[in-house]
Amino acid sequence: MPTLTFKLNPLLYLRDPQHTELGQKIISASVTLIDKLGFEQFTFKKLAEEIDSTEASIYRYFENKHRLLLYLIGWYWNWLEYRIDLFTSVLTDPVEKLKACIRVIAEKKKYDTNFDFIDEEALYRIVLAELDKTYLTKQVDVDNKDGLFGGFKSICKKIAEWIKEINPDYPYPHALISTTLLTAKQQIFFADHLPSLTDFKKVSDQAGALEDFLLNLIFQSIKKS
Amino acid sequence: MPTLTFKLNPLLYLRDPQHTELGQKIISASVTLIDKLGFEQFTFKKLAEEIDSTEASIYRYFENKHRLLLYLIGWYWNWLEYRIDLFTSVLTDPVEKLKACIRVIAEKKKYDTNFDFIDEEALYRIVLAELDKTYLTKQVDVDNKDGLFGGFKSICKKIAEWIKEINPDYPYPHALISTTLLTAKQQIFFADHLPSLTDFKKVSDQAGALEDFLLNLIFQSIKKS
DNA sequence: GTTTTATGATAGTAATACTATTATATTTGT
DNA sequence: ACAAATATAATAGTATTACTATCATAAAAC
Incomplete structure (x- = not known):
């Protein structure tokens, strides 16, 4: 089975980390380390120590740690979309597609052997805790213009x-789906901490109940009246 | 008209800022400054300059800037609950209460003259951009134990x-309402930036459409089947 | 076999998030 | 009215962070 890779927005990095050994080590170790320390406590210096390299070398791959986080989260979105496609492409009925998709969103994330050097379980914990920090910044508009989201x-x-x-008259499809995507991770975070x-x-079986909640939320909302 | 104050969890501060002139200046100026700079760029040093005081003096009121943010967001939740009470206490039907409450959640926040030294419009912008950072930290469990949320x-x-x-059989009332509260601010943020x-x-009239979206979301979800 | 490129080693800087000390001004108790 | 307690200001200091810069060397490409 060939290892898959995603083509990410080149503005996310200075040098493509997927193409070199050091780059792969940076990605791999940053997932582990951000998961362990949290993004605030994570530094390039600590990362450099972890992989026996230097701060300066890491700065040749990523402009700063925020871009690195954007890269990892960007990778996660690509992976999620890949999974959604995997389970929906065979379906034709949009209702079935939507259901399958909600299952993917709510499911417990497991390590995916198709992708080397990324621990998806750890990455998902990063998503839970750090995702919002990618866009809740003063530079959100600049980053958005660069297509980083x-x-x-x-x-x-x-x-x-x-x-x-499914329902052409429902006026808030984008709001509903962005809400769903964020709600899934928020509720898992709350279950763990609040x-x-x-x-x-x-x-x-948190995932099952969560899936039920989201299914109800979406399908009731878009129901034709 | 008497100026109202909220009794906030004393663990949020070292010295109660509501009771002294310097404390009030700290609160007031921190709202303005966090709104202007964003929480990351905001420092006690800049705040001290703003109010012609010193870093050390501010540290006597708040342990660190995270606690100060928790204080401000805590104040916001108190204010929101006060507003919800204001518009629902006269009602008896829970459906009506819920509707009135959603209106308060979705409405454009305006300066409230009942509360001196807090600019609610600026504070709400802080809520939009910084709320999630209060709990997306490694110390969330400790902070939660202290009752800071x-x-x-x-x-x-x-x-x-x-x-x-309204519907005793609906299994996810807490999830639904925490989702609603967060969705309201997320969608406003997205409208502005993404x-x-x-x-x-x-x-x-963003507020009107948002209110409609949330009303639909909630009432369809909890509808008896 | 030389030029390019990637990495490592090392150093340096301004800013941040504090802590500590002392002096002074203000308030409070008697 | 005076001493004691308390709040604030002024100043200094520290470890860490988030970079930037320079130079040497090792590996890869032409």
Whole structure:
């Protein structure tokens, strides 16, 4: 089985980390380290120590740690879209597509052997804790102009099309799907850390209940009246 | 008309800023400055210069800038709950209460003369951009144990009760309301910065459409089947 | 076999997030 | 009215962060 790679927006990096050994080590170790320390405590210096390299070398790949985070989250969106495609491309009915897609969004993320040097479980924990920090910045408009949020937008657009097919009169397809994508990760975070803000349990079959919640949320909302 | 004050969790501060002139200046100026610079660029040093005081003096009121942010956001939740109470306490029907409440959540926030030294419009912009950073940290569990998210939880609990009254069989009242509260601010942020993730416009009557979206989202979800 | 390119080693800087100390001004208790 | 307590200001200092710059060397490409 060939290892797949995603073509990410080149503005995310200075040198493409997928094409060199050091680059791959940077990606791989940054996932582990951000997961462990949290983005605030994570530094290029610590990362350099981890992979026996130097700060200066890492700066040749990424302008700063925010761009690196954008890269990782961008990779995640690509991976999620790839998974959505995997489970929906065979389907024709948009209702079925939407259902399959919600399952992918709500499912517990597992390590994907198609992609070397990225631990998807750790990456998803990063998504849970750090995603919002990619756009909640003063430079959001500049970053957006550079297309750095393309992965998120792409998924949103795709799913919004299905919603429009199901009910062309529903006026808020983009809002509904961006809400769904963010709600999925928020509720998992709340289940883990702020349980009184949710109804999902940490341990047991959280994904199933979450999927049920999201299915209800979406399909009731877009129902023709 | 008497100026109202909220009793906030004392663990949020070292010295109560509401009770001294310097404290009030700290609160007031930090709202302006965080709004202007963003939380990342905001420092106690810049704040001290702004109010002609010193870093050391500010540190006597707040342990660090994260606690100060928690204080401001805590104040916001108290203010929002106060507004919800204001518009719902006269109502008896939980459906009506819920509707009125959604209106308060979706409405454009205006300066409230009942509260001196807090600019609610600026504070709401801070909420839009910085709220998630209060809990997306490595110390979230410690902070939660200290009750620092009490304001958010309190609102959630209150509204969840109304949902339970309307439909006792709906299984996800807390998830639904925390989703609503966060969605409201996310969609406003997206309208301003990432318009392809939403269907709301920046300029015109965004609040009205947003309210409609949220009303539909909630009432369709909790509808008895 | 030389030129290009990538990496490593090392150094340096301004800013940040604090902590500590002392002096002075103000308020409070008696 | 005076001493004691308290709040604030002024100043200094520290470890860490987020970079930038320079130079040497090793590996790859032409």
